[in-house]
Amino acid sequence: MKTWQALCLAVGLYGALFIATAEEQDTKSKGPLLLHQCKDDHVLEEKYRNDVSAFPADCRYYCNRSSDATEIWYGYYEEYTPCTNSTDVFDEKQQIKHGICITSGVSGQTTWKCDLTQPSKIELESC
Helix, strand or coil, X not given: CHHHHHHHHHHHHHHHHHHHHHHHCCECCXXXXXXXXXXXXXXXXHHHCCCXXXXXXXXXXXXXXXXXXXXXXXXXXXXXXXXXXXCCCECCCCCECCEEEEECCCCCCEEEEECCCCCCCCCCCCC
16 A cells, blocks of 8 residues: 555656646747746836836837736737837847747746747837
8 A cells, every 4th residue: 555655646746846847848839949038027017117227138028008008018919029119129130139928838827028039020010
């Protein structure tokens, strides 16, 4: 009986470790693992909504800049859609920086991340 319990415990621990590891690896719904320059999400308080300097230097992008928005995240609202009021929209090769909306394969939660590895798909437009 004790061998069976030990085996169940080992399987349970392995499963928990697998899930914890998988949650750290967010993927696009249609693509490979993303490598992020920005490691964290951030919600701006209302008083900082129009203050570009409040955003991290590598991720000065707005997702939702509408006047009735309750939350404004840095990142992009949709895949490959540039949306920024920052002057820092180009990388060192003068390519437009793009972010992406990603969904965790484990938790199903959608978050916005800056992903500077994505290629340019469309030209810069105003929001």
